[in-house]
Amino acid sequence: MIRHIVLFKFKDGVSWDDPRAQEAERVAAKVGDEVPELHEWTFGRNISTRPIAHDFAVIGLMDDEEALERYLVHPFHQEAIRLWREISDWVIADLEE
Template identity: 30%
Template sequence: MMRHLVMFRRLPDVPAQPELEAELVERMRLLPQRIDFIRGWHVAANELDRPICWDYLLDSSFDDAESVARYLPHPAHQALVQDLKQYFEWVAVDYTA
């Protein structure tokens, strides 16, 4: 099993837009409906206001590294990435569980 973790936060030079942010997060939550080989998917919002914290976490799982490699260029994922990058920055960690 390969885990794919991503943390998101609003870009520092982008003003907060709560409606847009909510729409982007909802699209993240619904992505497994468009990619059938995702095995696990959880999007959570940060609950504590600390400078070290990012805004959201995506905790996902795939069968193996090859599945992650298929997911990254998937058209549904790439369409979302194009919109996310206008509002969020992110970091990721991929590891075998």
């Protein structure tokens, strides 16, 4: 199993009041329903106020690296990436379980 973790940090001038951030969150919430490779999908706003904290996270669980590759190119996931790319930078980790 592969656990895919992404942490998003808003670019300067972007906050949750921005309609683009709200749309990115709305689409991210649906990724788990739209991408069949995902067995689990967790997402949410970070509640930490520490300066090092990121603003949003997603965590997905899939079978293997082949499933991860299919997830990465899935059209709905690509739409989510497009929205987040406009407003944030992110880091990822893919953990083998």
